[in-house]
Amino acid sequence: MGVDAEAELEDERHAVRASAGDAHAYAWLVARHQGAVYRYLARLTRAPETARDLTQDTFLRAYQAIRAWRPEARFRTWLFRIAHNLALDHLRRTGRARLEPLEAGQDIPDPAPGPDGRLETVQRARRLERALGAIAPAHREILLLREIEGMSYEDIAHALNLNPGTVRSRIARARAALLAVLKD
Amino acid sequence: MPCPRTVLLSACLDPEWTGRGRALIQAHVAVCPVCAAELETLRAMTGALRTLPDPAEAPDLSHFRHPATAGRRVMVRPFREAMRAWLGWLPAGVAVTASLAAGIGLASWSWPAANPAPPQASLARFDAFGPVPPGGLCAARLCETLKEKT
Secondary structure, three states, X not given: OOHHHHXXXXXXXXXXXXXXXXXXHHHHHHHHHHHHHHHHHHHHHOOHHHHHHHHHHHHHHHHHHHHHOOOOOOHHHHHHHHHHHHHHHHHHHHXXXXXXXXXXXXXXXXOXXXXXXXXXXXXXXXXXXXXXXXXXXXXXXXXXXXHHOOOOHHHHHHHHOOOHHHHHHHHHHHHHHHHHHHHO | OOOHHHHHHHHOXXXXXXXXXXXXXXXXXXHOHHHHHHHHHHHHHHHHHHOOOOOOOOOOOHHHHOOOOOOOOOOHHHHHHHHHHHHXXXXXXXXXXHHHHXXXXXXXXXXXXXXXXXXXXXXXXXXXXXOOOHHHXXXXXXXHHHHHHO
């Protein structure tokens, strides 16, 4: 069994226990997924404070609805669907059709251990973050799920409520759009 | 608008996309250095996306770890929002209650009459069906008087 499959199975086990009222199991799920949900929301909304609130709301909604969760749906996908819906509501409410790119250097921690490659890595990360901020939210969102969260077409289709054919074409267009921004 | 060629090439990066379309593009890439270079650029870009560092300042929702506090601290925001929503209706509620109370009070208030009603005439003197005939002459007494005379 692969690492991913094992992790998924572990998720399902805890989700089943959490849906039966086990608070420890739900806490385990929160600890496991809070980073990924925040990462997705922070890049999608481009507003760390909003992303923090939305992350909290996502887990609160999931906590309230966990009894309705069924093992047919992957817990992680189900969670991202909640996060997606909350982010969409937020974007509609605030009327931010196009979101601002991050300021240079904002929210990009220094990841490189050595001094030589550090500058290049940080600059490349900034360029990518800026380019991500410049493409349409729908494109950004699908790229975040595909490239950063590593979701399959099927999971993305479920999380974003799209059919798999649309997922494939939207991912392809999103990559092309991102590349076009990077080339500018 | 993104270049349609790039869109088609991009789909080749996904193992889920199979079939004739993929085979045709791969056959083309094998003989076209421009498309091969573009595909390589796309591959490098997606690779770079996967290695992006996580955003800083992630929230710590560790209070979920304790069942005794699970939900309690998280409920702070929604509870405050609910209270704010209720308090928003407070002025309207006060106004409705005050107007209802004023209406009931006005309806039950006994106002002093401006033109007092004229005193009603006594009906005693028009008592035509009483046992004593008009003039106060009782027939029974008259009969007794007549019997005594006879």
